[in-house]
Amino acid sequence: MLANIFGSVCTIDLKIDTEEGRKFSFLRRDKKSDKCPVFSDGEDINGVAIISLKPGKKIEHYGIKLELIGQINMLNDKSNSYDFFAISKDLEPSGLLMESKQFKWKFSSVDKPHESYFGANVQLRYFIRLNIIKGYSGNIQKEIDFIVQNICIPPEINNTIKMEVGIEDCLHIEFEYDKSKYHLKDVVVGKVYFLLVRIKIKHMELDIIKMETTGVGKNYNTETETISKYEIMDGSPTKSECIPVRLYLNAFDLTPTYKNIQNKFSVKYYINLIIVDEDERRYFKKQEIFLWRKKLG
Template sequence: MSVLSQIFGSGCSLEVQFDHEPQRKMAPLGRDRKGEKALIYSDGEDVSGSAMVSMKPGKKIDHQGVKIELIGQVDMLYDRSNSYDFFSITKDLEPPGTLVESKSYKWKFSSVDKQHETYYGINVRLRYLVRLTIVRNYASNILKEMDFVVQNLQPAPEINNSLKMEVGIEDCLHIEFEYDKTKYHLKDVVVGKVYFMLVRIKIKHMELDIIRKETTGSGNSGTSDSETISKFEIMDGAPVRSECIPVRLYLSGFDLTPTYRNVQNKFSVKYFLNLVLVDEEDRRYFKQQEIVLWRKKIG
């Protein structure tokens, strides 16, 4: 059961509650994994619950209706005024009139299209919420919002090719690296190999990084931010020619999301595997390769 309420100076309090489903899991709402959590729903599922307007004794509210909305929204965190509702469903709970006593309502949004997952990033968030509103003519509306989380499970991709590339510096370094595939679910394991075909520089160590790149906007107004999600050392010490270094990186321990591609023309989130070699003078040589992440459907 999830409840949100607040008392207003107008003489009433609003409460929103999702239907109690013991088996339904919860997930963090923000980037803090230990912060506030909300119920998880998936694409096509019903979203239902109840709402209550609790009046203080002797108080009354003239209004133009009471409504409940289910909203999908993209917010630019650096400009809170730049908020975009990519869908909104409204149900009227009460026609215009006067509230003089407390009232409760049941609400349900059936088979809701929720194709985009909830996302909280550096500059943007994609959120889903239920909003209860008392609409008023000559005063500010009274409203309360409650978020929920959307996570969508996907079947394994039909095509998932391996990746094999050669990179190097002329007459100094030549390596060949191979990953078993280019698309990974969030609990997957990256398996690969790095072959040293030519080594004429003194390598100190090698690591495999996971990079998340968040892009908001487009064109000249676009903004990109990259963050390193993990650094995983796969070799310590100088390799020799013909040496083969195995790669095995478990993704389940990292804070990852699925890949987002141009969501509502507002933002994208991409992931990269960054193979980094560091020599004894701390010079860094790297090769970056994009991968696709998805949330696995079991069975």
């Protein structure tokens, strides 16, 4: 009903101004959606809203507002959305709109602490909403999304990862990675040492695993996704052999680590070293890593 009223009375065009050189990115991971402009924390956002009345039409309203909203949506529960951030501007007081109007708007130095995120079960989005308040007859709204990506300061402490994996009298390996915190275009560099090998190994691989957790209590849910499988050794090694590791993160679809965002969700990443023997038995060791964004894009 609202769509019919909206279409028969007016059309709304909502635009965000983008200067030359502004980055754009896909709104969703499937890259089938439109590209949206990318902003960072503290940047101004400005644009224009155009309300075009159909000939001979008018709109009685209780005010026209523009809102900038940061919202977390649980995709498996459409009714469960949470606005963690919202600011609004009054564009027009209540009255009668008799002709088409254009409104230029600006939100200055906007705090945008969390990056946009589009996952398996949760979505963190930022958008501009134009709201023509109609009272009991229902509001007329138009929304346009933008994306937030934030540059992080390089971590002061970035320890190496060193661990051992052992099966009594069968296999004993040590492996190390050069650090535990990586930017999204970084390279994982490491080594795997075989101290004892008494099983026939078929191959060894390094996986990147993403773990998305949402909700609490009965609504707690974990979604695990293997982002990449990278074979680093084919065939059985000999005792004292050292296998180098070099994995370029830029080749994969990764996001920064999200730690308990608004008590709604977290996203963690792990490096999983997997050894498969000739009987298809699998031995693995998983280690959490922290991912951060070095530059926009």
